[in-house]
Amino acid sequence: MRISTKYWTLLFLAALIAVTPFFFPSGYYFRVGSLLFVNGLAVTGIVILTGYAGQISLGHAGFAGIGGYACALAPVHWGVPPALAVVLGAAVSGVLAYLVGRPILRLKGYYLGVASLGFGILVAMVLNNERALTRGPDGIEVPDLGLRGLLKDWGLNLTNGEFWYVVTGICLLIGAWIALNLHSSPTGRALRALHGSEVAAGTVGIDVARVKLQAFVISAIYASVAGSLLALQNKFITPDVAGFLHSVEMVTMAVLGGVSSVPGAILGAGVLTLLPQVLTVFAEYEQLILGLVMMLVMIFLPEGLVPSILRRLRGRDE
Amino acid sequence: EIRIGASVSSTGPAAFLGDPEAKTLEMMVEDLNAKGGINGEQVELVLYDDGGDANKARTFATRLIEDDEVQAIVGGSTTGTTMAILSVAEDAEIPFVSLAGAIDIIQPVKTFTFKTPHTDRMACQKIFTDMQARGFTKVGLISGTDGFGASMQAQCKDVVGDYGIEIVADETYDPKDADMTAQLTKIKNADGVQAVLNPGFGQGPAIVTRNYRQLGIELPLYQSHGVASDSFIELAGKDAAEGVRLPGTALLVAGLLPESDPQKPVVTEYKAAYEAKYNQPVSTFGGYAHDGLALVVDAITRAGSAEPAAIRDALEATSGLVGTTGIYTMSPEDHLGLDLSAFRMLEVKDGGWTIVE
């Protein structure tokens, strides 16, 4: 039963990704779609860390920054092809998450929050200040992935927007599939258990420190890949991707949609990606309305969009 | 109908650049339409706020081009957002006039990208020329770590050798910092320092200037064009700002310009209109937007067409266009079209700007 829920979710998501483009009035919508998918991917990582394992990170943008700058720097400085740079960035993020996570994951709640915040700020600071390498706060160009050209040679001619829509859409589906697999797997259960009670988790044999670290590393890799995809499609990256605001944005998207639910997180990413685009019609009222919407969602759907709505629907059936 | 797109940072860390830019653009388009538009066609301005975020700026650039189908883009309040817009505009072959400072925007020259503010490199050159004239050979640098400050810091270090000047102290501060006395104390104690230069914008330079006075540093202080507005004097305090020099534009000293100055009518008119409409003092930054739109309007008028390619070609052929920042003459090698003469060395005297001759 659980398995079918998982595949229904994925199927629904895949269908949505495949069908909506037929209703896009212009190429710009592909851009928004691919942004949504990239954010959704990063936020899915937050679901694993915060939703499953209950650990807060206010520094995950740091990993997105590493993923992004890997794509900017590795091809230029070391001749790594951009696609491999994504993997390299993920590897660096994973290792760094491991090294950073070991000491800081002993901390709880807000203390973990501030420690991870410190990590994120350190990354952003290096990206800002090491001008010789990163070209500083104004950002740096990112080489082309090259895949689109390849596809063209094979006769598949996509616009830039379409191409990235497809690539990020596929990545999101894979990311969601993995996160959903994890949820009801032994490791996922261990994560959710330590969320409930670390002491009890220890007494049933869960190596709390270890699985927490696994969750941290996995979610860092999600953020890193999302950062890479963003950099590659923008062909340009600034240290802002690693900034505190971006970290908070990820957490906000996750909580808004429902932090323990993968579809919720993706919906949350969708809302916060689309809203600023929709709100442009309100010009200077944009911020005001954005804040208001966030508050209203949390007041009326306190567990986030998807879990709260599901609960209501289920409640009605009973 | 002609559609002109704009993405500026009306909110976020660069809001006080983007805010006057947005207001200026809206005001000018309104005015333009009231006067019958360009070549008889009405102009529609599609304006977005990118909040200073490069990623958002890129999305809005895509939106402007693909969805709103604009024929030209003005905007990019900061170098970061400009770079994000730039690649979209170049790919789509839409002319783009940037309002940001860094020299990288137009060097090397990109086919469709132009810009209105002086480059940070020019600001450095103007300042060092002045320092050289005053006989300084050792200076201290204190820069903001924002894009503008960091970029100008790098450019200044690059050109400083040409003027026989040596940088003996090189400090930075975060744009949101509340106190810079620690950095200034280090500069003050640096060996033989004769003057101090502060590249940066926002409140940082105002605090630097106040701390400068607090510490009783007697050396001449140079600011950048990033603070060129009356509010700088107000924020730093008249006493503290006294004697501060910076490379500014005609706009700041509209009243002091001789009648013969070709910029006089342009700046006076813009200043009057803006201040009447918004009840706020003009700033150099609004002036950049003024010039950006003026360049586009001029190009369309001359081209007699609003085809992006035609606009681009006409932009590149701009000649002698009088703006608030200077007089623009573009060429295929120069997509800025200003030289050092457009900069005027200003000094604060008795709480107001004066022109140093």
Place this chain on the structure above:
Amino acid sequence: MLTVEGLRSRYGRIEVLHGIDLHVDSGEIVTVVGANGAGKTTLLRCLSGVQPVSSGTITFRGEAMTTVPAHRRLARGLAQSPEGRQIFTNLSVEENLRLGAFLYSDERVGKDMEDAFQMFPILREKRNLAAGGLSGGQQQMLAMARALMGRPSCLLLDEPSMGLAPIIVAQIFDVVKSLKALGVTVLLVEQNAFGALKIADRGYVMETGQITMQGPAAELIADPRIREAYLGI
């Protein structure tokens, strides 16, 4: 004194109290017994106002209580020693007791606290310790003592003997009896049904959200169904 009529309550969409009728007369000790999950705790939560009532009424000393907010009910005389103890773990034992008398600032507070220490000397010993550091039974004593600090005229006790040593259990039942002597009315929920029924005047049996039996305590003790289902004899 306390009258409950047709009380219904739910968690989300699941109703767990299906119309409870019950009354406690002034100066009485009344006990409610029932299996795990019968709804005893939920009933007491409704009486204290920390659980929403979906229909039915609660009347206390002639006053409608159903919609009075929880924090006002203590002032009316209703205090509760809740299930799971619910002490302020981060505050000291003494602060816990002081907060029990939050409504009062007269000199009687000191005396009441002295009484509490007399009743449970261990609390005096641990007065400056964060209450979270107490043993389970000590916390249970603290919860009871804190409820008494509120000078209730009607005390709601949710399994007060849970986790207590036999010697203290006996003492708790003695305290309840002595409260009766002082004119305090007690509604007692207990798993130690035998002990509870022995000191109670009357009793109710609750099964899946409904009252299924009631009567004088002595009769209930003698009832074979009760002996088999709850007393295990």
Place this chain on the structure above:
Amino acid sequence: MSELLQFVFSGMTVGAVYALVALGFTIIFNASGVVNFAQGEFVMLGGMITVFAHASGLPLPLAALIAVAVTAAVGVALNRLAIEPARGAPVVSLIIITIGASIFIRGASQLVFDKQIHSFPAFSGDDPIHVLGATILTQSLWVIGGAIAIFVGLWLFFTKTLLGRAVLATSNNRLAAQLVGINTKFVMTLSFALSAAIGALGGVLVTPITLTSYDVGLALALKGFAAAMLGGMGNPKGAFVGGLLLGLLEALTAGYLSSQYKDAAAFIIILAVLFFMPQGLFGRKSTDRV
């Protein structure tokens, strides 16, 4: 020597600013366990309202008073309209509400006020005090004094008053707090009013030094949060010491090591402290047993 002293003065000035913000966090945190991310906006409102009230001709003290009162009212409104209706929501959701509120307040301020940078005159003039070759602004003394006063006040409130303990009880166990007769709604309202007022007062004190604009809140909140965590969230002593320490660390790093990486040094020290003291310098250990 005078150099060191100057760095210390610089650090204390900045540190007192952080301390003021950090102190603002304590009350709401102590009442609800929520770190109020709109706290920086309270500081901003304190400064901006004073600026505009002063500009409209009111004397500075009156303008400041109005700013504090209005901000306290905003705090109460935030609680009543957004936090109270979401009661029972998980803490993360409440935090997101405060983030939403901070965006909302910023958005509203940019409309009501403007997007320019503002300031008003220092309370006792701009002439610095000279001590052993170093200088400090009189306004810094105001800020430090304000931080000390608020710290002492809060400390007394939480340790010596029954109401202060009721605040702690409310976050520790809301259910039990109601059972002992504490009006938890009122406690929450009071906490938001006080936190907002403290934030606004901070804004009034620091604006002549830091200047203000509609979006200064975030940066202040960030540093204030870090300071509060360094000291131990919820403890006024922690907020005060954490703030000063953070300021000093930054100034000394900027002075002796690198101004580029002064924030990095501060965060590395925070990480190091938390490594050995996972609850911050003065945070209390949770005493829940199993």
Place this chain on the structure above:
Amino acid sequence: MSLLEIQGLGISFGGVRAVNDVSFSVKQGEIVSVIGPNGAGKTTLFNMISGVYQPGAGSVALSGEPVTGMEPFRLAQRGLSRTFQNLQIFQNMTVLENAVTGFHLQERGPVLADLFNLPGSRRRARQAEEGARALLARVGLERAADREAGSLSYGSLKRLEIARALAMQPKVLLLDEPAAGCNAVETEEIDHLIAEVAASGVAILLVEHDMKMVMRISNHIVVLDHGEKIAEGAPAEVSRNPDVIAAYLGTEAEHADG
């Protein structure tokens, strides 16, 4: 053979000795009860044995191997399992999942297998779930399997904890007041369960204030007071000990629920 052997165990909190020099052992299939007044140090003793607290003094051996101060999860891997006086339920999971978590040591595998849903991971999860359902039936919670654990009543939660601890198929099982919050009939059910488990060869250490239960099922009783062992022996012996009566049982309590 003694599966659990503790020797001179002690710990202090802020100068107060909560447990002092306590020694005893539990053999395979044996039920040893620890009784004593509130605050005697019973739970603290459990916490030291199960690695939640670091003992200040003394040693713990499991199946003859020293395990003093080992982390809880390592002890679990060596076959020690426990329940808690202050419930430690995974509130964010369903009742079934709580029980499945007890099978963690059997169902865990490489994390990559879990991420990519490899057949091994699926099989292990399925087996654990089947085991968990059977256990829930054993403690009478089968109908609550898909409910959120947070919505159970207190007594049901106690039973859920027992099920979770049993799921680990421990060699040594520590039960801290398993019958608290259960009435006499429910307590008897738990009695039977514990006896059954002991009969299957598990060494059981029990803390309980329900004297009827303790007397009924214990093979051996250890009495603590103020952190010290004041008596030990067979149930009948201990219940006659005047010190134990004075400190703990009281005069009438024992017969009260007669």
